[in-house]
Amino acid sequence: MQGLLKNRRVTLGLWLLVLVIGGLLVWGTAHNAGLYRDPIMQVTHVQTGTATKEEDDFHNVDRQTKQVLRGHILNGKYRGQKLTVTNTYSLSGAMDQHYHKGSQLFVVIHQHRASQLTATAKDAKRDTPLVFMLWLVVGLLLLIMQFSGFMAFLSVALNGVLFLIAIILNGSTQGARVLWIFGSLAVVFATLTLWLVIGANRQMLITLVTTLGGTALSLIVALLVFHFTHEKGMYYESMQYVTQLPRPLFLAETLLGSLGAVMDESTDIISSLFALKRERPELSARQVFKSGRQIGSTIMGPLINVLFFIFVADTFPMAMLYLKNGNSWGYTFSMNMSMGVVQSLISGIGIVLAVPLASYLASRFMVKKVRA
Amino acid sequence: MSTINVLGLVLLILMVLVGGKAGLQSFLALLLNFGLLFLAIVLVAFHFPPLPVTLVVGLLVLALTIFMSSGDDLSSTVAFLASAAVLVILVLLIVPVEHWALVQGFGPEDSEDLEGLSVLIGINFVQVTTATAILSTLGAIAEAAMAIAAGLSEILEQHPQVTTKALLGDGITVGKQIIGTTFNTLFFGFFGGFLALFIWFTGVHYSFGEILNDKIFVSEILMILFAMVSVILTVPITAWVMTRAVAGQRRRAAKRSGDEK
Known part of the structure; x- marks a missing residue:
């Protein structure tokens, strides 16, 4: 019984370890702009313009809104510089993004005068939610399935690596x-x-x-x-x-x-x-x-x-x-x-x-x- | 006759040959599920709110899949209740994550397919993508819930006096057996579907960072992860619902025998 209890404690300890490491990783991806070559902007202020109504040939009605994003660059040679980016988003949002205060996004910098950068928004940064979900899956798997969960995850991970090799082979x-x-x-x-x-x-x-x-x-x-x-x-x-x-x-x-x-x-x-x-x-x-x-x-x-x-x-x-x-x-x-x-x-x-x-x-x- | 009809006919014949009446029922369930999925798309296109539509269609799909395959009453009921609970939990998880990840709609890789189409259609694509993610996991939830419920009902048949606490443990054991293979079904199912996309990434030489933040890639990987979460959650929830059902049955049985005395 004592052995069982000890065993339980070891499993619990391992699980907590995974939990902490995963949590650190999730936190890390929110602050990993330095790892990227493309400039990343942190939005600190959003100014929303008025919405305009759009109607297409099929009588679909949508609203487009212009927003002015102010913030600073997090990485690269422009790090710390302030910039303003205008962005348009629609109600449906199929091909555009609605950014908020605190959003991180990739920008393309065109030119820079003495103090002001000119840039356009490219796309949102999405690695944090991705790593968060991965962490959730691994944590739940280990909590509920313990060792079998680990094996299941291992086989999926190994298959993933094989899959990648095959795709590279296919490309070559x-x-x-x-x-x-x-x-x-x-x-x-x-x-x-x-x-x-x-x-x-x-x-x-x-x-x-x-x-x-x-x-x-x-x-x-x-x-x-x-x-x-x-x-x-x-x-x-x-x-x-x-x-x-x-x-x-x-x-x-x-x-x-x-x-x-x-x-x-x-x-x-x-x-x-x-x-x-x-x-x-x-x-x-x-x-x-x-x-x-x-x-x-x-x-x-x-x-x-x-x-x-x-x-x-x-x-x-x-x-x-x-x-x-x-x-x-x-x-x-x-x-x-x-x-x-x-x-x-x-x-x-x-x-x-x-x-x-x-x-x-x-x-x-x-x-x-x-x-x- | 078109290829799709002949393939459907071949599948129907094989299912009846192998499974008899159960095979026919499963085929019908498949057809009806397709009808429900198409109905969901049409309803959303008619501006019905995507999330309620998905929830109702999701519950109908689970009910159809579970009650139309041959299981005993107890395990079917338990599987349905458990999978419905998982569906609700999953919605509570998917909605905030999809809002956070900003993966709605289409990516730059879709631009060729989108040529000539108007994308400003006034329907919120965050909700549409959420609906897609929920719908794509339905099959996996139903399958896992049925497998666990069937395994537990078999244990109950062999050891009718098993305690509810032991039954809960048995549920996890059954879950451990199926989780490895179920994960592989999901992995291969999804990766088979995304093969072209991954070939695109290597062909166009996306950098690692670009792939990790790519709208389509993140959206697809999130779908796999949602499906995995739902399968993992299905195991303890189904086991727990089964213990509640058995405890309820035993209480009723005890009361009845008490009345007889």
């Missing part, structure tokens, strides 16, 4: 091999993650084969459907931020997107089946397969939903803008949401196909381990 090949790079990355991702979550054993191997098999099958089905429908209604031109050939990029995005969900599902099904077999070793392969299908069919729906909301909810602002610019519902859907829906459908196919695959592989190859 001008995107010519995007599908190959992210395809092999998927294999590495899955192996590493499952090894961290399950450990190196037969269960992990079966889960890995199911994950890769399910994901690959979904892409094959998708390519077959693409072939027979001649990709009718696939609006590759509607994809955002595309800087290379869109079709392989789309497939790579879909592959990565479905990989995590298929892995999640196969882990669930196969670990339940292993637990079942341990408890009741007399079960036949057929019965194991049946239970696998049972478990799988209850979790596949919610999982497809997870991806659906990630892929499609993201298009909300742009879709709304299309509607407000006098476009029809159908055109708005095609130009904004259809590619996300196609991605969700392909991932969904992978998630569903992984159910029989996981059940079959578990029922067929788990037996030997239990007997041995």
